[in-house]
Amino acid sequence: MKVNKLAIIGGGNLGTAIAKGLLANGLLEASQIYITRRRTALLNEFLEKGVNVSNDNRLAASGADVILLGVKPYQLEQVVKEIGPELNPNTILISLATGISSESIQSFCPVKLPIFRAMPNTAIEIGESMTCVSAYNANQEQEDQVLELFSQMGQALIIPEELMAASTVLAACGIAYAMRFIRAATQGGIEIGFGSKLALQISAQTIKGAADLLIQKGTHPEDEIDKVTTPRGVTISGLNEMEHQGFSSSLIKGLLTSFNKIENGK
Numbered sequence: 001m002k003v004n005k006l007a008i009i010g011g012g013n014l015g016t017a018i019a020k021g022l023l024a025n026g027l028l029e030a031s032q033i034y035i036t037r038r039r040t041a042l043l044n045e046f047l048e049k050g051v052n053v054s055n056d057n058r059l060a061a062s063g064a065d066v067i068l069l070g071v072k073p074y075q076l077e078q079v080v081k082e083i084g085p086e087l088n089p090n091t092i093l094i095s096l097a098t099g100i101s102s103e104s105i106q107s108f109c110p111v112k113l114p115i116f117r118a119m120p121n122t123a124i125e126i127g128e129s130m131t132c133v134s135a136y137n138a139n140q141e142q143e144d145q146v147l148e149l150f151s152q153m154g155q156a157l158i159i160p161e162e163l164m165a166a167s168t169v170l171a172a173c174g175i176a177y178a179m180r181f182i183r184a185a186t187q188g189g190i191e192i193g194f195g196s197k198l199a200l201q202i203s204a205q206t207i208k209g210a211a212d213l214l215i216q217k218g219t220h221p222e223d224e225i226d227k228v229t230t231p232r233g234v235t236i237s238g239l240n241e242m243e244h245q246g247f248s249s250s251l252i253k254g255l256l257t258s259f260n261k262i263e264n265g266k
């Protein structure tokens with residue numbers, strides 16, 4: 001994708017993770033990236049790398065081919081209206097905000113332009129995100145460009161906008177759920193004899209291996225579980241006890257609680 005200038009408006013957790021991902025794979029030169037936030041001192045590490053850091057959103061947006069909106073959902077309208085004079089029909093506007101429709105974002109803009117919603121997760125920092133993207137007012141070439149951008153930092157998919165809330169839960173919140181699994185496994189590992197550092201190393205690599213088995217072989221989790229469970233063995237005893245205690249059920253209920261909060265604000 002030919003991008004001359006990319007602006008990240010709102011360099012917080014996700015905005016800076018994307019900047020790190022862009023820099024790590026050399027997709028853009030530091031001088032082509034602009035990042036803003038009000039407390040610019042918190043972006044010093046980017047300034048030192050040659051990224052353009054500022055609290056001036058209009059300056060960052062001016063002439064940018066791609067603008068990523070990394071502010072909180074309740075800050076989005078004000079920020080889009082602020083940069084409005086810098087937008088033109090060819091600007092690719094990508095919102096990272098949860099729960100704000102493309103139609104609403106378009107209504108904050110003075111011109112009709114291609115609007116994308118992207119839902120990466122924080123693994124974008126190391127090029128391992130699962131990023132779902134929806135497109136609005138965009139042509140095929142623009143869709144391909146945005147998909148290519150996020151594909152450089154993990155896997156990326158175009159999905160219907162109505163699935164953005166579901167993708168937020170499964171992929172973006174999903175990182176936190178997976179971390180909690182690893183933390184719990186680590187705590188169990190300590191109780192059965194490992195020091196915390198070793199327990200964390202073993203748990204994290206085990207989860208990585210499990211995910212890679214599915215990704216690389218395209219198998220179903222139960223196929224892989226069947227290979228581990230010996231009849232009357234220890235794995236099936238532990239797994240069944242976890243299910244008796246509501247393991248799958250609690251995960252599904254947690255997913256639904258997050259989803260309902262996006263959909264209904266509950």
Ligand SMILES: NC(=O)C1=CN([C@@H]2O[C@H](COP(=O)(O)OP(=O)(O)OC[C@H]3O[C@@H](n4cnc5c(N)ncnc54)[C@H](OP(=O)(O)O)[C@@H]3O)[C@@H](O)[C@H]2O)C=CC1
Nearest residue numbers: 010011012013014037038039070071072073096097098172
């Ligand atoms: N964290 C995650 O994993 C994911 C988050 N999201 C979405 O991404 C968005 C950002 O989330 P997250 O990064 O976690 O939030 P953060 O609070 O970490 O980042 C928001 C940033 O916006 C900056 N900001 C606020 N007001 C302005 C302004 N007027 N102009 C410029 N910058 C401003 C804030 O900095 P300052 O106060 O210094 O201005 C802050 O750095 C949210 O909409 C969220 O829904 C989506 C997917 C995953």
Ligand SMILES: O=C(O)[C@@H]1CCC=N1
Nearest residue numbers: 098168169172173174
């Ligand atoms: O928790 C949140 O609201 C945001 C959306 C997805 C990840 N973080």
